[in-house]
Each structure stands twice: as structure tokens, then as C-alpha cells.
Amino acid sequence: MRGIITDCANCLNTNCFIKKHLHLEKMQDFVLEKTNYTCKKGQQFMIEGAPMQGLYFINKGKVKVLKTGIYGKEQIVRLSSDGDTIGFRGFGTSNRYLIAASAIEDTVLCNFSNDIMHAILKSIPEFTYDMMLFYAEELNKSENRVKKIAQMNVRERVIDILLYLLKKFGHTNNLLNINLSRKEIADFAGTTDEQVTRILSSLKKEGVIKIVNKKIGLLQVDKLNAEIIEHK
Template identity: 80%
Template sequence: MKNINADCSVCTNSNCFIKKHLHLEKMQDYVMQKINFSCKKGQQFMIEGAPMQGLYFIFSGKAKVIKTGIYGKEQIVRLAKEGDTLGFRGFGTKNRYLIAASAIEDTVLCNFSNEVMQGILKNIPEFTYDMMLFYAQELNKSENNVKKIAQMNVRERVIDALLYLHKKFGQSNGLIDITLSRKEIADFTGTTDEQITRILSSLKKEGLIKIVEKKIGLLDTEKMQREIIEHK
């Protein structure tokens, strides 16, 4: 990773947890201690089981969060974009990352060390309270995802994933603004490359999606939502 400068004062990520709290007293003192890195596409910046190196906030770019399952199979548990927070699941527990993360495209990261984050949490009550709410929201999302995976068939999981990608990353020129391989989609939906190829082909024939190289565009989100409405 290469050190660069990404100034919080000019950051446009309104959803960034740090950006939301820049107005708080003492916050600027801690922001001055952050470190910025740039990662190339495919570069891993968090290693599962490695000692915590603080929290990461995405300044620009996109990343995937990975958990190793049975027989060493990777499962993508989360996809992140500008403003998202990474590494929080291991923070304050065993002080080891419970997941791994790598850049999907060239990405710039803001890193707040363990010591800096502990200083913020101990000295800025409003930030600490909001962080507690953030953890509660993330736990609720995780529980809902477990329920959906248990109840949905493979086709429904793929449709749900496509709708999630559409909502989170938006569409540019009619295509979802993130490029994922068939394997990455399979790792995200808990299925195989072959099943992903077959289901995407079926959805394309039905006129629900279009495919341009590795990118996918949704053509009828309402019909896709109706197919999985009972799981919402």
C-alpha cells in the first residue's frame, strides 16, 4: 500500500462515520493522526486472523469483505464503497481481524489506529453513542442476511444480490456501477460459478437483466422484487 494524503475537510462522503462527526470538539485532533493508503485492484489490506491495525474508512473506490468458511472456501460477506467502515467486527474483542478485505478497484483508505480509535471512544461520548447504534444496525443486517440465506433458493439469492448491488452502487449507463466476476457473485450469494452463469442467462432471456462484458444492468426491478417479496 502506498501512503497518500486524503484530507477529511474536503471529503465528499457524507455517509462516512468520521465525516459525520468532524464537527465535534476534539475530533480534529484525532483526525490529524490518521494515515491514508492507496491500494491497487486486487490488493488485500486486511488479513483474517491478523492483529488489528485499527479501522479503515473508504475515501474512494470499492472493496470486498471476505470470511473463510469450511474447507477454506471464501465467502464474500459484504461489499463496500466510498464512506463505508471496515474492520469494526474485531475491534475491542480479540484485537484480531475476523475478516479479510481487498480492493475491487483502485481504492484510497483512511486508517485510524487502535490507539486513536480508543482515544476517540473514551473522550468523545457522542461519537461513542453513535458507534454503539452503528454496531446494533450492522448486527441486525447480519441476522436478516442469515435468515434470507436459509430461506431463499439459489435463484432468489441471486436476484436479492442483484437488487442489493443496484441499490448500493447505483447504475451508470444502465449498468450496475461495480464490476464483479462470476466467481465473486457466487462467493457473495453462497453458490457456484456454474449456477451463477445459468441463472444470469435465464434472467437475461426473461428480459429482467442485461449483461455487457462483466457488468450487469437491471431492466425490471419491480418484477424482480416481487419474486422475493415474501422474504422481505
């Protein structure tokens, strides 16, 4: 990864946890100690089980968060974009990253080291309280997703992911603003590349999606939502 410099004061990511607390007086000193990196497409910047090197905040780009499953198979547990926090699950507990993360596209990262994060938590009560609420919300999301996925068949899981991608990344000209390989969709849905390919082909024939140069567009979002409505 290559180091660069970004300015938190001029950051446009209003959903970034650091940006939300930039108005607090003591935060001004801490943000000057952060480190920035650029991460090329496909480059891994966090290794599952490795010692923690602090928390990462995405300045610009897209990242897939991975967990090793049975027989060493990778499972995508989350997709993250501008302003999202990466690596928080292992912070303050195991002191090791519980997940891996790699860039889906060229990505700019902000890193706050373990020492900086501990200093912020010990000296800024409002930040600490809000981080506790953040952890609680993320845990709730994770539990709800596990419950939902367990009750879905493979087709429903793929549809759910397509709708998630639309909500998370939006679309341009009816094409999703993220280009995942069939393998990546399969790793997210907990299935195989072949099953994903068959399901996408079926959805295309039904006229609810389109595929242009391997990019996916959702043509009939209402129909897709209707198919998984009982799981929401």
C-alpha cells in the same frame, strides 16, 4: 499499499462515521493522526486472523469483505464503498480481524490506529454513544440477512444480490456501477460459478437483465423484486 494524504474537512462522504463527527471539537486533533493508503485493484489490505491495525474508512473505491468458510472457501459477507467502515467487528474484542478485505477497484483508504480509536472513544462521549448504536444496527442487518438467505433458493439469492448491487452502487446506462466476476457473485450468494452463470443466462433470456461485456444491467427491476418479495 502506498501512503497519500486526504483531508477530512474536504471529504464528500457525508455517510462516513468520522465525517459525521468532525464537528466535535476534539475530533479535529485526532483526524490529523490518521494514515491514508491507496490500494490497487485485487490487493488485500486486511488478513483474517491478523492483529488489528485499527479501523479503515473508505475515502474512494470499492471493497469486498471476506470470511473463510468450510474447506477454506471464501465467502463474501459484504461489499463496501465510499464512506463505509471496515474492520469494526474485531475492534475491542478479539483484537484480531475477524474478516479479510481486498479492493475491487483502485481504492483510497483512511486508517485510524487502535491507539487513536481508543483515545477517541475514551474522550468523546457522543462519538462513543453513536458507535454503540452503529454496532447495534450492523448486528441487526447481519442477523436479518442470515435469516433471509437461509430461506431463499439459489435463484432468489442471485436476484437478491443483483438488487442489492443496484441499491448499493447504482447504475449508469442501465448497467450496474460495479463489475463483479461470476466467481465473486457466487462467493456472495453461497453457490458455484456454474450456477450463477446458468441463472444469469436464464434471466437474460427472460428479458429482465442484460449483459454487456460481462457487466450486468437490470431491465425490469419490478419483476426481480416481485420474485423475492415474500422474503422482504
